[in-house]
Amino acid sequence: MKRTFLALAALTVSAGAMAQSSVTVFGVADVSVAHISTSTKSVSGLANGGNSSSRLGFRGVEDLGGGLKAGFWLEGSLSVDDGTASGFKFDRRSTVSLTGNFGEVRLGRDKTPAYQNLETFHAFGDTGMGAISGHNLITSAGGTAEGSNPKRVSNGISYLLPKLGGVYGQVTHSFGEQSGNNSLASNTGLRLGYANGPVNVAAAYEISRGGTAAAGVDYKTFNIGASYDFGVLTPMLLLASERGNDKRVDLYSVGVKMPLGAGELRAAYTWYKDKKQSDADSQRLALGYGYKLSKRTEIYAAVARMSNDDKASRKLGSSLSPTPVVGKSMTGYEIGLRHNF
Template sequence: MRSKFQHFALTTIALAASAAASAQTTAPAAPTSTVTIYGVADSFVQFADGASRLTRLQSGGLAGSRIGFRGNEDLGGGLRALFNIESGINLDDGTNGQGAFWGRQAFVGLSSAGVGQLTLGRQYGSLYALTGDFSEFSNGVYGPSTAVIGGFGGYEPVRGSANSATANGGPARVNNSARLESASFGGVKVGALWGFGEAAGSTTGTRVADAWVRYTGGPLDAMLSFVDDKVNATGFSVRSISGAAAYSFGPARLTGGYVSVDDRSTANADGQGYWIGGDYRVGPHLVKAQFVENKAENVNAGKTQALGAGYQYDLSRRTTLYTSLTHFKNEGTTYANRWASALPAGLTNADERDVTEFALGVRHTF
């Protein structure tokens, strides 16, 4: 016969097994909300030869260094809440990348399956995607990148400008903005962004209006953009009309785009820029090249041309080595000399305007 202890032990085990089975059948479904921590650590050594020589460590070659948090919650019926906050980091000295702690992105919103999403906060305008996704060297701070385009009366459509409505990053990133983008319908997405000006004494001063359409299907990816950036409360604006495309065939891809800036102030500091490039991938190896031209009209007439080639090697899915060689040619007697980032004092002068740049770096994503 079983002892009372054996009987108690068997009864306890049976109850525990029953409870476990009941928990499995009544437990809730997988979590309906998620939060992801992610980031990029990217740094490179930059050698430049112009009127003088420069060697320095820089941050964010292939991609801007950052740490971010994004999440979403399933609200049922295809509706989800979402957020994204992202802080830029300068790996060379540990400072913030955009002059604000959450300067890369900071927004919250709702998305609906098959309809689209609405977000509110500091977020990307159309020019960020257009000059980044369709450029072999993105819109970063090295190589023949689209960051060369701009400087028209001080206005920077790609880098961001103190003359922009947002001052800190716009119109590529827009503060105080509401952004609406549709779901994909036959490969087509349309979107619009409104940056509330919030200038003192004017509810519409320094506002940004932005609209775009993008088609992605098969080998073709193409985008058109219109931005009206009301630079200050006095009323004038700067308008940008831009387009870009990429076409893939096998391991190769061709890319190119055009940005036209119409300065509607009395200074009439118009300008435009374009780029064309291509890349070819074989396993972990990627070879790429690009040509960029930036031309100012009417005020400080002149142009900058940049031609460069790069090579990337993927050590793993997360870690990439990269290098590039670029020549920047600056023309025009009164035109401000340019390259992909702000020019250090003395790197160019009236007699030597051109710059040759070599970069060698590493990027890790997590």
């Protein structure tokens, strides 16, 4: 009888633990048929992530009681077009967190606060032909961990505000972990926003430390974005600027999303303005449509053109896109399929 009681108690405790914990496998499989042409050459083939970046991830949460929860998130990139899997790593996100009434403390590799505005307030986000391509506007940012305004940072600690009406925010610091100089290759960012009903607006500021231990260089990023859902359409506006090492590049973007049939029409215009060099600007116009076959599956199409000034060579956001010859423009289109699981 005693053994039976102990066995039942063990099963009860185990069932209770399972009820308070959860682990989810998730991901995105996205691939498109794409074509890109310039005045000198053209490229055709399959492109990875034309609508959303392909990925595979695992996330989980455990209820610790008293409103406290522990969680983890491991997410890595996939290449659906060629099935690349060797050397798979959790390069998109690898975090462990503690959440409560105070908000959330998150440790590990994650998106930077400033990059999240680029994704949020652009009709195409940062994937495919129409991608905003708004990070690391200053090229050759030597000494930084991943550029003048990276998408993600490693060795980071973040604090996220709890729910405060419509107010949301995040502050992140990543340690450079350089021998003898912990500030080198470090990154500090702040984002504060307000989302309530149809309105969403947010601003972000970030500093990436580059250069050398003897002569450091700060690359500073600022952006502000806004959108308003009128129901029949959602206009979006984004302004961004990067400065450092006697360089400055500004970005101006306007876009719109509009429900159409069983899908969504997307359009965006983006202007990249080099403030330190003449004839080095670029302009991109993109138009696309996504048709929902179900809640998890979408077929989409997009066309975009990047017009470069005489000293510019910016490319389109597609994974298939080559870097054009300086001063040459390019046009691309794609038709693809995205499935979430």
